[in-house]
Amino acid sequence: MSSPRFAIGIDLGTTHCALARIPLDGVAAHSEVIEIDQLVTSTELERQPLLASFLYLPPEAEQPLGLPWDAERGFAVGSHARARAAETPGRVVASAKSWLCHPTADRRSGLLPLEATDGVERISPVEASWRYLEHLIEAHDARVESEGPRLAACPVVLTVPASFDASARELTVEAATAAGIEDLILLEEPQAALYAWLEQAGDGFRSQLAPGDVVLVIDVGGGTCDFSAIAVTGEDNALGLERIAVGDHILLGGDNMDLALAHFVKQRLAAEGTELDAWQMAALVHGARVAKERLFNDPTLASAPIVIPRRGSKLVGGAIRTELGKDDLRTVVLDGFFPEVGAEARPAVRARTALTRFGLPYASDAGITRHLAAFLGRQAAALGGSGKLLHPTCVLFNGGVMKSELVRERVRATLDRWLEVDGAAPARILHGADLDLAVARGAACFGRVREGHGIRIRGGTAQAHYVGVEGAAPAVPGIEPPLTLVCVAPFGMQEGASIDIDAELAVVVGERVSFRFFGSSVRRHDEASAALERHPSDEIAELPQVEVVLPAEGRAEGEVVPVRLRATVTEIGTLLVEAVPLAPKKPDERWKVELSVREG
Amino acid sequence: MSDAQPGFLARLVLAITTFVRVLFDAAFAARVQRLNAAAGGSSADAPAPQAAPVNTALVNTEPAKAEPASAEPAKAEPASAEPASAEPASAEPAKAEPDPAAALALLALFQREGRFVDFLQQDVASFPDADVGAAARVVHEGCRKALRAHATITPLRSEAEESRVTLEEGYDAAAVKLTGKVGPRPPYRGVLRHAGWRVAGLRLPRAVGGYDAEIVAPAEVEL
Numbered sequence: 001m002s003s004p005r006f007a008i009g010i011d012l013g014t015t016h017c018a019l020a021r022i023p024l025d026g027v028a029a030h031s032e033v034i035e036i037d038q039l040v041t042s043t044e045l046e047r048q049p050l051l052a053s054f055l056y057l058p059p060e061a062e063q064p065l066g067l068p069w070d071a072e073r074g075f076a077v078g079s080h081a082r083a084r085a086a087e088t089p090g091r092v093v094a095s096a097k098s099w100l101c102h103p104t105a106d107r108r109s110g111l112l113p114l115e116a117t118d119g120v121e122r123i124s125p126v127e128a129s130w131r132y133l134e135h136l137i138e139a140h141d142a143r144v145e146s147e148g149p150r151l152a153a154c155p156v157v158l159t160v161p162a163s164f165d166a167s168a169r170e171l172t173v174e175a176a177t178a179a180g181i182e183d184l185i186l187l188e189e190p191q192a193a194l195y196a197w198l199e200q201a202g203d204g205f206r207s208q209l210a211p212g213d214v215v216l217v218i219d220v221g222g223g224t225c226d227f228s229a230i231a232v233t234g235e236d237n238a239l240g241l242e243r244i245a246v247g248d249h250i251l252l253g254g255d256n257m258d259l260a261l262a263h264f265v266k267q268r269l270a271a272e273g274t275e276l277d278a279w280q281m282a283a284l285v286h287g288a289r290v291a292k293e294r295l296f297n298d299p300t301l302a303s304a305p306i307v308i309p310r311r312g313s314k315l316v317g318g319a320i321r322t323e324l325g326k327d328d329l330r331t332v333v334l335d336g337f338f339p340e341v342g343a344e345a346r347p348a349v350r351a352r353t354a355l356t357r358f359g360l361p362y363a364s365d366a367g368i369t370r371h372l373a374a375f376l377g378r379q380a381a382a383l384g385g386s387g388k389l390l391h392p393t394c395v396l397f398n399g400g401v402m403k404s405e406l407v408r409e410r411v412r413a414t415l416d417r418w419l420e421v422d423g424a425a426p427a428r429i430l431h432g433a434d435l436d437l438a439v440a441r442g443a444a445c446f447g448r449v450r451e452g453h454g455i456r457i458r459g460g461t462a463q464a465h466y467v468g469v470e471g472a473a474p475a476v477p478g479i480e481p482p483l484t485l486v487c488v489a490p491f492g493m494q495e496g497a498s499i500d501i502d503a504e505l506a507v508v509v510g511e512r513v514s515f516r517f518f519g520s521s522v523r524r525h526d527e528a529s530a531a532l533e534r535h536p537s538d539e540i541a542e543l544p545q546v547e548v549v550l551p552a553e554g555r556a557e558g559e560v561v562p563v564r565l566r567a568t569v570t571e572i573g574t575l576l577v578e579a580v581p582l583a584p585k586k587p588d589e590r591w592k593v594e595l596s597v598r599e600g
Numbered sequence: 601m602s603d604a605q606p607g608f609l610a611r612l613v614l615a616i617t618t619f620v621r622v623l624f625d626a627a628f629a630a631r632v633q634r635l636n637a638a639a640g641g642s643s644a645d646a647p648a649p650q651a652a653p654v655n656t657a658l659v660n661t662e663p664a665k666a667e668p669a670s671a672e673p674a675k676a677e678p679a680s681a682e683p684a685s686a687e688p689a690s691a692e693p694a695k696a697e698p699d700p701a702a703a704l705a706l707l708a709l710f711q712r713e714g715r716f717v718d719f720l721q722q723d724v725a726s727f728p729d730a731d732v733g734a735a736a737r738v739v740h741e742g743c744r745k746a747l748r749a750h751a752t753i754t755p756l757r758s759e760a761e762e763s764r765v766t767l768e769e770g771y772d773a774a775a776v777k778l779t780g781k782v783g784p785r786p787p788y789r790g791v792l793r794h795a796g797w798r799v800a801g802l803r804l805p806r807a808v809g810g811y812d813a814e815i816v817a818p819a820e821v822e823l
């Protein structure tokens with residue numbers, strides 16, 4: 001008998017990673033979460049279901065931070081790194097994933113930790129992601145040893161936010177390749193959550209989903225929130241699933257809530273005359289999180305205590321005592337992050353000041369329900385409906401924040417009110433699996449689905465992509481030349497599809513040139529090669545500018561070469577744009593325009 | 601009523617004193633170990649001793665070579681593999697010196713998560729209850745989380761406390777402590793005052809690199 005085959009699912013999260021596998025053979029198979037060995041102190045190892053997405057770069061005296069599979073390792077990933085993040089932020093990389101889709105940073109350069117003092121090593125967001133994946137692979141291989149194949153021999157499904165743009169997807173692939181993953185495919189996280197739900201529901205899912213249903217996946221994790229709508233299509237005996245819309249990338253999650261609670265308590269303490277230093281603040285964030293979870297888990301509690309202990313070896317006496325009331329929690333978390341707004345509400349857009357500190361583009365409006373209203377409003381026409389918003393019939397919650405019954409109830413009630421006003425029936429709740437591990441499990445399940453076991457969610461590209469072409473116009477000071485957007489990849493382009501763009505373009509070879517790319521998650525009907533003279537900014541957003549040097553290869557540097565563009569959605573799930581010269585100098589000549597390349 | 605359930609602080613003190621005695625009183629530790637081991641896989645009611653004697657050599661996973669002293673067949677430990685919990689299932693009283701490394705690892709864990717050693721090392725007599733209580737919350741919250749993550753603790757008896765129980769001939773004397781007027785022989789009828797605890801699995805961190813078990817809390821220097 002041949003050795004068993006497995007598919008691997010990896011949830012590469014902003015704050016946590018998880019890994020699951022599933023047998024590929026056999027009629028029935030269930031996903032299994034592989035727990036990850038990781039350092040919990042500099043010299044102690046534990047096996048935990050989640051791997052914290054933190055990377056600690058220790059001073060030389062603390063090296064090596066040995067692992068069973070590498071005694072000489074010079075850094076730590078996981079629990080120990082997370083614990084160090086509060087103690088020495090300048091030595092710990094956090095939220096690397098959010099940096100992968102930063103609009104202006106060079107994500108291949110040593111940026112992180114942002115707070116590192118001069119002379120301390122920094123690594124790139126891509127390298128951090130690579131290190132997390134490397135750790136997962138090594139821990140997996142050390143763990144399964146003889147009971148299964150090594151990870152590199154398995155097909156790997158790696159999840160990304162549905163809202164990840166083309167270049168962030170490509171950088172994720174780059175990190176995975178560096179970590180040694182060969183057989184790779186990307187999957188959007190909300191889809192993975194639905195696959196996990198389908199696995200858990202088993203054959204019973206047909207009694208819960210029927211043609212015409214629209215599942216709204218609301219995924220609120222530690223650092224981001226992500227919305228997707230998936231429609232149930234087909235007939236009763238041949239159901240299909242189609243991802244019809246994805247939301248914008250919103251850097252807003254559970255960590256923001258813990259911070260908000262801590263600041264709320266800090267202000268109250270300050271009003272009472274108690275000031276906190278940085279260490280005490282870190283202790284307060286921890287205390288606020290524990291109090292939040294306690295209050296969320298036990299609806300009968302009116303308040304939960306928070307104690308900020310003394311720092312030295314004397315624990316008793318001198319502690320700062322306070323408490324978090326249920327009303328505080330309602331004010332800060334429910335009303336602050338999930339306000340009961342109308343369907344017409346939209347997130348506030350804060351005008352950027354000219355001087356901003358270099359950092360992550362956090363959402364400027366913390367109201368997740370406002371972001372949700374904006375998503376449903378923008379996608380009202382996704383199914384051709386005539387309402388003011390897209391009408392989901394079911395809701396699937398995912399992510400750690402959604403573990404709270406109070407939060408789920410607030411979102412459900414708010415959504416139902418919108419639907420009622422818009423003349424639609426209330427949405428049903430699909431009860432999901434473990435909200436921390438569903439994405440990894442679902443990713444593994446997708447590995448089985450690809451081999452023909454179960455229903456595959458169709459969707460294709462979540463955005464239409466455009467390239468900006470400057471028109472030839474006499475230079476006028478202060479006025480930008482007119483920009484025409486040519487659609488290079490229409491909405492919903494399927495994996496493996498390739499399209500030649502029917503437009504006369506020219507590129508300069510041998511010199512640094514820039515490309516401007518644009519994306520739209522709402523323009524579903526622009527066909528390939530469509531040229532847009534007008535491009536409203538609320539429908540089309542500019543992606544990070546790409547700067548490349550296309551090789552001259554026998555032509556004069558600076559020569560203007562007429563080309564045709566070709567767009568391909570790769571099997572992995574990334575978008576590939578190539579410039580094909582009309583008069584090639586060698587057979588099959590073409591230049592790849594990497595969407596992830598940009599000026600730092 | 602003298603047997604009322606102890607309050608939180610009283611339980612904390614009991615837990616701490618028991619813990620400390622286990623650490624530093626080998627004889628006491630051996631008794632606790634016997635208690636744990638003897639409770640074995642048997643459920644609520646202690647089984648009669650006629651059960652087929654289990655091959656103890658198979659059951660004993662203890663690395664130390666304690667001689668197979670007691671041939672008592674009462675502790676019918678299921679030989680089935682318990683996944684990933686390599687806790688000592690030995691019924692032998694530990695003859696060798698206990699390995700302090702595991703105890704130190706547990707102490708370090710409780711200190712890290714709940715400032716446990718800080719709490720015990722400080723003389724709290726002069727502090728008001730409010731201060732002790734505030735500190736106890738830190739200790740309780742952290743150590744409870746650590747305990748839940750690292751050990752599986754279940755009651756020894758499934759009956760409700762304060763309910764009436766009967767102990768038949770051959771009951772497990774290590775798992776049940778008799779108090780009050782103890783007659784000449786079973787059956788004993790009485791009230792279950794404390795359901796007992798059994799640690800069914802203990803998963804401690806594994807040491808790697810330059811691990812020094814004696815350092816349960818490093819000094820901290822802020823730069």
